[in-house]
Amino acid sequence: MSTPGADRALLPTASGAESLAALRTMLRGHRRLTATAVTVLVAGTGVGLLTAPLLGHIVDLVVERRGSRALTVPLVLLIVVALVRGAAAAVGSTLVARLGETVLAAVREQFIERALRLPLERVEAAGSGDLVSRVTSDVSVIAKSVRQALPEFTRSALTIVLTLVGLAVLDWRFLMAALLAMPVQVLSVRWYLRRAAPVYAEHRVATGALQHQLLDSVGGVRTVRAFRLNRAHTALLEQRSASARDLALGGIHIVTGFFSRLNLAEYIGLAAMLGAGFLLVDNGSVSIGTATAAALYFHSLFNPVNATLFLIDDAQSAGASFARLVGLSKLPAEQTAPGGLAPADGSVKVSALSYAYAAGVPVLRKVDLEVRGGERVALVGASGAGKTTLAKVIAGVHEPHGGTVSLGGVDAAELGAAGVRRAVTLISQEVHVFAGPLAEDLRLARPEATDEEVRAALSRVGALEWAQALTDGLDTVVGEGGHRLTVAQAQHLALARLVLADPPIAILDEATADAGSAGARVLEEAALRALEGRTGLVVAHRLPQAATADRVVVLDEGRIVETGSHDELVAAGGRYAALWAAWSDSRREPVDGAPAPERCAAMPADAQCTRGFPDGTGGGFVRS
Template sequence: MSRGHLPVAGPAEVRRAAVELVRADGRAFAAVLVLNALAAVAGLAGPWLLGRIVDEVRGGGGVAAVDRLAPVILLCAVGQLLLARWARYVGHRFGERTLARVRERFVDRVLALPSSVVERAGTGDLTARGTADVTAVGTTLRDAGPALLVNGVQALFVTAAVFLVDPLLGALGVLALTPIWLVLRWYLRRARDGYLAEGAATSDVAEVVAATASGARTVEAFRLGERRIRASRDALETSRRTRFHTLFLRTVFFPVVEVSYHLPVAGVLLIGGLLHQRGAVSLGAVVAAALYLLQLSGPLDEVLMRIEQLQSSGASFARVEGLARAPRAAAGGDGPDPAGDRIDVTAAHYAYDGGGEVLRGVDLTVTPGERLAVVGPSGAGKTTLSRLLAGVDAPTAGTVTVGGVPVVGLDPERLRRQVVLVTQEHHVFLGSVRDNLRIAEPAAEDGELWAALAAVGADAWVRELPDGLDTELGEGGCATDGSQAQQLALARVVLADPHTLILDEATALLDPTTARHTERALAAVLEGRTVIAVAHRLHTAHDADRVAVMENGRLTELGTHEELVAAGGAYAALWRSWHGDGTAAR
């Protein structure tokens, strides 16, 4: 997996995935092939019968031959139309069912990704794969796939028909298609890499836009507008270059193909005319072969158009299937169960990709039921430590364990029962209030939902909603502000009922009074649970059993609020700065 992007599946993996999808709905796929074959056979009758008419008229058959064979041509044309439409209908249904499987598999794989993998790759890449790439695959399965089958079978049958009319004329027609074969090979050698590069560039654009939009306040506060504009322009320029490259491939490929369509027909008419003069072939054979080759241009053009589309959607499919190669969270049932709830951090170091260490030799033990506050200046490593404690990231050196088991090795279900991390970044999902809460506990009854809402002080505003718990939230429903989204997230934590709760600025969007009420309410609800709070508001530290002070990635002080204030160190300075004097809060 390259830095900054999720993996991309190789050609063999894409072919294997495509075969698995076909096998999953094999009967429908076979039906599509049979119907296409029958439609192609019906389409072959017209030129052959027209050649018969020409030969019989020249042989003195007169109008009787036309009257006898013309209705058959019409009947075959109608049969071809009906069979082709039926094949396309079956093909579309096959495509929609297969697309549903692709989407379901994509969602399953996304949900199995560790949070650290998603965050390192960036939401832009994952968003691009789940939207543009899945849509491209869906379009191919619904439209390009059936069309390619229909026209591919027709092209194969038409080519075989030319050889049946006259092998020499058939060989001549196929030989005249050589320029198409050569330009197709040239195109296919370059197209996959080109479209993969285009997809990666699209992901980069999405990532830059998403990061800028989500961090708009930070960008404005630190006057980073020009820097973000430059980053956006660089990403767009790279995207433009990759798109121009694939456009160049198409501008070479299609003109050569369009010109080459006329070569077989022209060759058969010229050479066939000479052979007819010498009595080697009949005029009807020349006419039938020319008509077949003229008829070949339609399905062949459609096949080549779809091949070009397949290169683009094939690259998209490789990006969608690439999630199978990404690291997955530990499988349920693997590994030992934690022996207790004690958390031990031993000589933990952590460094982000391409950056220096942000944690340096941290040693910390958190006993069950303890309330620990982690404080320190911005950039001290507080959030990084919380991510290691929650198993989002693994330490680059040292260990972080719960009950003697590495936190990062726990499967999602076990981890959720042990440790839950709540940050200030919350999401309100499309659906009702009840749906948003039951994400944490699907079997929760309404009484439990109301109790969880009351625990975080959210029951009052939820009761004022038009339909209470049934009120739809999100786009098209009732809008929620940042504080309400945080309260919903905290209510989910209450329902999840973890042994250890890590709050990383989880109440940052609440006003101070509501924040303190919510924190105290949570503390009451989670009595006996371990609570680790990364705090900027030092009243959280004052209420905690112990306070851990982080500075420059190191744990420099550890003790009760009173002990650290009395020690006169970094925490005492923070307390005096925040509280206005050196006394303990009353």
């Protein structure tokens, strides 16, 4: 079976040894809690094992006709044993759960910290679904095991060990009879583990591929609808859902076969135990009460053994998830620059820059570009020309495969990823609104920003009026579960964050493309104000945005084919002039029966009125 997402460079998964080493490291700081939990559970389980001998003693008293008074003490002891065992089990389970939750919290925190420090290019290569599935479904699987499976597994394992000791104390031959079930159980476990581990690992990958497809389809729903890709995306979702479903059903089939083998082991063991009891009582080696206690001991093993082996199923799934979380530690963290190294100004210099997403298919071909500090440059070109790729390479999202990028006179490789991020802020059309108060959302760019600075940033991009008009003003909870912001408002927040972060270089990658015609004009004005005082690279979706730039750079098939001011390029009559003419014509005449821009701007967002040149390069209006 082909693995879903095999075409993507999935994030690594840790080996069994690496996972165990990581778990030992996490437990090392909680030795006292671990020892206390184990001690309480051992004491409670040991006390609980007195139930079978007490019942056997009662059987002997009845057989010997000692009378009802002789039963008083054993019955009282049974009640005491039950109470002590219950209390110890409750306390022990609580301690084990606390230990598990503490370790789980550490795993989650380490994962997030590591994930946020991963090279962005590596995360993009894996796809968002792989990373998201690890922090959602994988963490949920581990959490379920910690809260439910871990306490039960611990109690069951202790019960099995101490019960076998109890059988040996009654008579070693009872222990031998009980152990006859072990070969079947061992073979069953080996059969199960050999088949289940790969299935669970593949299922985790399939789940990540499914989430990646869901994120792509839902996040790009407008594009999907505009280009009538509904069926294609539905087919992909069905394919990846079917793959995840088939792997889940395969796991269930393996579990069913596993428990049928365990039932056979129970039958063999109980038959051997009853046979041994009959023979030992018959030759006078043990009393009926002792044989009864031995049979009760073995019968009491049914649930713990089945629970322990059943929880291997949960352990396999949790282990696969844990290995995926720990696997991130195998990736190198972002490079850090030597102390004190920083760009001298906001200039950008790109020399012989080359980049390819796939070997042999270059997207950028020896690009040379110089941007002066404070200059605003618009990148223009048809879809696939390399505009966004060039922007991402300059922003440090991708590492160049050839050539160099210098920021403020310092090579980006010497600055390191963190240094590049301090120097360059990239804003795309995919803006995330974090859950929480609006002011705190903005302070993610600069945590120490005062209320006045936050308001000033909003005011600079023209967002203060609508922000203060919200129910609770800047304290209004936005994002998931809170007030839902419009696309234009979300982009306003992104531009305000840019103002607060105050980097020397800012890149806007079609940051106004999703706001609609009227909204785009408002955001373009906001973007101009946000770029004041800093170097700006703008991936222009609308040609009027390029027309206001200091310089326009036209890309075609990964190369810069034209550069100059708007007026110069229009007068030159080249590629840019053709694009501008097409946009100008679209302002006068609808394309293919499409509404004119003014009417398109007035249409509701769900009217599917999208911008684009007749050749798809952007700027005019077409009916999708």
